[in-house]
Amino acid sequence: MRRIIAIAALVLAGTACLGSDFADSVEGSWQLVSGTVDGTEIPILEAHPVTIVFDEDQASGISACNSYSGSYTLDGSSIEFGNLVMTEMACLDPGVMEAEEAYSAGLLAVETVTLDDGLTLRGPDVELVFESTG
Numbered sequence: 001m002r003r004i005i006a007i008a009a010l011v012l013a014g015t016a017c018l019g020s021d022f023a024d025s026v027e028g029s030w031q032l033v034s035g036t037v038d039g040t041e042i043p044i045l046e047a048h049p050v051t052i053v054f055d056e057d058q059a060s061g062i063s064a065c066n067s068y069s070g071s072y073t074l075d076g077s078s079i080e081f082g083n084l085v086m087t088e089m090a091c092l093d094p095g096v097m098e099a100e101e102a103y104s105a106g107l108l109a110v111e112t113v114t115l116d117d118g119l120t121l122r123g124p125d126v127e128l129v130f131e132s133t134g
Contacts, residue, residue, distance in 0.1 A: 030130035037106040064100040065091035
């Protein structure tokens with residue numbers, strides 16, 4: 001019985017640590033290193049990186065071609081993006097617009113965030129894996 005109580009206390013303590021410290025640790029610049037949306041991989045194009053920057057309650061970045069920004073809320077490991085605005089340029093290099101469309105659709109579907117060796121955003125049939133850029 002004591003072992004069960006000790007394990008429960010450790011789980012609760014770990015969950016409590018996801019509060020403001022967790023929000024502070026997602027802040028910064030991240031670059032997409034892999035991603036899937038509905039089972040299809042998002043092309044990673046060296047000349048057209050996909051990025052996200054978390055700063056307090058705002059997220060912004062580049063979605064391979066266009067820049068985007070908007071609000072987000074973080075509650076433990078749950079994340080929700082508000083209305084995101086995006087520039088509307090067309091990039092002619094092969095694969096750029098496909099990468100952007102897939103990433104944008106995936107970003108709007110994410111529900112959770114985890115921090116391990118990087119930052120991972122997940123939702124139904126979506127996984128976006130980022131590495132820190134500073």
